[in-house]
Amino acid sequence: MTNTVLSPAPHLRTTKTIETAMYSVILALLPGAAVGMYFFGLNAIRVIALSIVLCVAFEALALRIRGRGMEPLKDGSAVLTGLLLAMNLPSNSPAWLILIGCVVAILMTKHVYGGLGYNSFNPALVARVFLLISFPVVMTSWPEPKSFTLSLDTVTKATPLGDMKMSLLLNGNLGDIANMSLMDPFIGRLGGSLGEISALALLAGGIFLIARGIITWHIPVTYITTVFVMTWIYWLLDPVKYASPVFHMVTGGLMLGAIFMATDYVTSPITPKGMIVFGVGCGAITVFIRLFGGYPEGVSFAILLMNAATPLIDRYTQPRVFGYPTRKEAKA
Amino acid sequence: MKGGMARLILVLGAICFASGFGLAMVYEITKEPIAYQKKLEVIRSLAAVLPGLEIDPDSQYRDLAGKDGDTVRVFRSEDGDGVVGVAFQVIAPDGYSGNIYIMMGVLPDGTLGGIEILSHAETPGLGAPITEERWKGIFKGRSLENTDLRVKKDGGDIDQMTGATISPRAVTGAVKKGLEWFRDNRDNILSAEEASS
Amino acid sequence: MKGKFTGGVHPNDSKDTRESPIQNLPLPDELKISLLQHIGAPATPAVSPGDRVLKYQAIAEPSGYVSSSLHAPVSGTVKAVEPSPHPSGRLIPAIIIEPDGRDEELDLSSSADPDLKKGPEAWKKMVGDAGVVGMGGAAFPTHVKLNPPGDKPIDLLVANGVECEPFLTADHRLMLEEPESLMGGLHLAMEMVGAKRAVIGIEANKPDAVEKIRSMDLPAGFEVEVLPVMYPQGAEKQLIYALTGREVPTGGLPMDVGVVVQNVGTLAAIFEAVTKGRPLVERVMTLGGTMPKGPGNYRVAIGTLLSHIVENTGGLEGPAAKIINGGPMMGQALAGFDSTMTKGTSGLLVFGPGESRVLKPRPCVRCGTCVRSCPVSLMPHTLGSLVEWDQFDLLEEFHVGDCIECGCCTYICPADRNLVQWIRQGKAELITRSK
């Protein structure tokens, strides 16, 4: 009789835990990672493995320093951060670059703020932006994708978005980009970060996550739609200067960002309404940076900026509590 | 409280007066050196772009109409036979961030004596190598005739640096425009008499 | 199917006892009838130790408007009135009766109205005298609910046959086995509150009950609505919203939107009280969970020791690790089987060791499932964190008072956070502060 558990209600708990979510996201990232491995070969495998191992190692170190025990190591968040970071790096990233990225992601962005749940910015994204600002040359030399090879030699090549920005600066028009086949970036046969090259594989992962209820449709759909609609409007206004919306869909880190980074639980709004605001905001900032900014790609910056706005969004998008007058009723 | 008020005014006034007096003195002392430093700056840049030629920036210049209706101050180095080199400032508006100010020296035959970056706000490390001697040195002796003044990436002859294309491209473009302006206004720039501009 | 309320969760309904007909349990050797059976003030004992009582005889009187009387479930001798274990975990005074085995009944003919001639006002009094309380779990005195003030016209009576708590099947069996009492009680309740329409809401996982009630030739104004299986579909305000689209305003009661909700068990008890004059001395409850050897639905006298129920149904498979009074979502965990049946005990669930662990809350990862599952659209993660970090001042801004403590947020939380418990703490703290 003395052995009964006297915990408060409810006595039933769902089987979906943090681990479920983390490992589902990792699973959903695998198609994208696999495409990266196929086109970038051994190099990609090296980057992914190193990034994951280092992130887990630093997570363990941080937990040790903070005296938290190794229990949280099992939640998979460090593995996920490592994988996401790797997918945001060029496939020829040197080891020291990955090391710095992991330090920034795990120590500076996550554990300085208190570990999983307390960080206000997406660790992998902060690491990516830190590296991009610190080492722009290394971070923007993308190897050309080719079918699977064991060779570590690479030829670097600009991304379609980079080409577009250059051409605009130089000639005031889109140049070759206007006529390129959009099937290549859709499948993944164009330059870019390791994990962002295949819109198709990333979309598949996104559909899996939404179907399994790990993420909701709000952020990815509003994010991608906003980018589509805005680039479409500009394209209609001046197709010489602005690329087609489909081009913006399939190039750069949009899919990776919208599906896997913007939806990060910890750093995105919690209410459905807030998620929509967040998605639209991310989309608008991405478009502005891509079309008018100094950098060719704006997904990382857009998401980080909106991460900063998340507490504010949450505060102003509280759902109407049951039994309270709706806004319309309150006015009447 | 009247007396108190008077004292406040008095004290504050005294402090202001003392401070004003002190500052006036410092200003007098530093006026000359500051003016000299500013002149020195121009002289240095002129010496860099027209090596071996002497110019007094206070007198040897002429203000001419630029391409876009602006005024260009052209510093001119003369010897007994006429102008042996000119230098003027051009602006590259299309860098990463903000204008890049460039001083360029041109010899009468239209070849470059050299270029000097006066100021820029490019990202350090990424765009800033344009200030390095080994890059600026490329321009010496170049002219519109002997060189395709575009960066190699765009099919020209000027070597851009690894990774950074935008800043060198901006500078190269500005220098090319400057040379074109020189070619189109050569007679006016080199003429002995003040043009009626 | 009708529309649904926002939020909610889908725990496995585990209604393993749905096929078990209602059985009577043998009378125990001792009954401990707690004076606190319901929401409101405890009843005042009307008997003294040594008194002989007959079955149905009143043994305690209501001590206020929101209070209810108690009756003897058997004939026997009052042994004592002394503090006894209560499901809440506290010791509450209880009237202890030793049955004499003769089961002599009080003559109820004078207080019965078999032909339904006395009219609504008399019926209300009969229901009150019979000590009927809400049998869905909260045990609110029914006569209070049946007596809405004149300025709140009631147009709809809702019979709550949802039984959304997993494991519980008592209401389900009642609907199947005693639909006449239920319908009779529904008619009476409608007359008492003046409602012209009645809706019987049943979750879609009880198709046989729906069938049964629909086959009863429902008169005009009666409807059976099948509702999606979704916890907490049976919560009053959520049920009303799902059935009618009406929202009970914050701090308000169903009567504010012209509705009175009664549990199906309560309606049956009303019917018994009015037509037979029979007070509420027993109820149907579900014995469930994984450990009982004889799970099923039993009609048990109020005051029966829980251990008696377990022993007389074959005992347990092994040691009990978790004992729940009520359903798994809102019921209380008990330290043992030494407390007694009350009028609100809808179930007794027993689980074994491996099925119950104490969960250590982890930091919130802000996944948002609690927000989406909250049937009143609160932000449980915020409320929970505010209490966790002692930020009580902000609780009211986030409408802590509107929480119905259904437990959805805690059920769904992937970080094992005890959100609803923190919210209860927060509410308690606010009450202490306002004093």
Place this chain on the structure above:
Amino acid sequence: MSGYGVEFTKGLWSENPVFRMVLGLCPALAVTNTVVNSIAMGLATMFVLLCSNTVVSTLRNFIPDKVRIPSFIIIIASFVTIVDLTMAAWAHPIHKTLGLFVPLIVVNCLILGRSEAFASRHPVLRSVVDGLGMGVGFTIALITIGAVREILGSGTFLGYSVLGAGYTDMLVMILPPGAFLAMGALLGMFNAVDHRR
């Protein structure tokens, strides 16, 4: 005399303006991208601090309470202007790099803070020592931040390469965000050291 020692050393550690009192962050963050800049800024601030402390302390019984803040500001502003002009005259290149931040020393809360909290309540000698200690502490703090940023961001210290040619510059450290990162890391380390004591 030991009192003066304490007055001096408190600025170095226990009341270090940047790392302990978190004062004067504008220059500490803005101009510390190289060690040279840090030294120049530190010395300029130290000079102003020393002078203003001296003058304020001298005049402390003369200035009425009601106008003390305006008086202090005038005194500080005068010395800042003197520093500004002096640097423009004899340290032109560094004056150009520090730019607006030299005049901004006026609003450095450290200086007004010491005037208000210390110099206006203590005798001259003590105030001089305090100003010196605080100034040295401030300079050391700036140099520390500058060293971290320069070494990581450019691979150099005082312009001399220390990390070798193979080092890839971590550009973010010499950009504005790097100032915050370095500052945060150093603050954390100071706290950790203090915590352990």
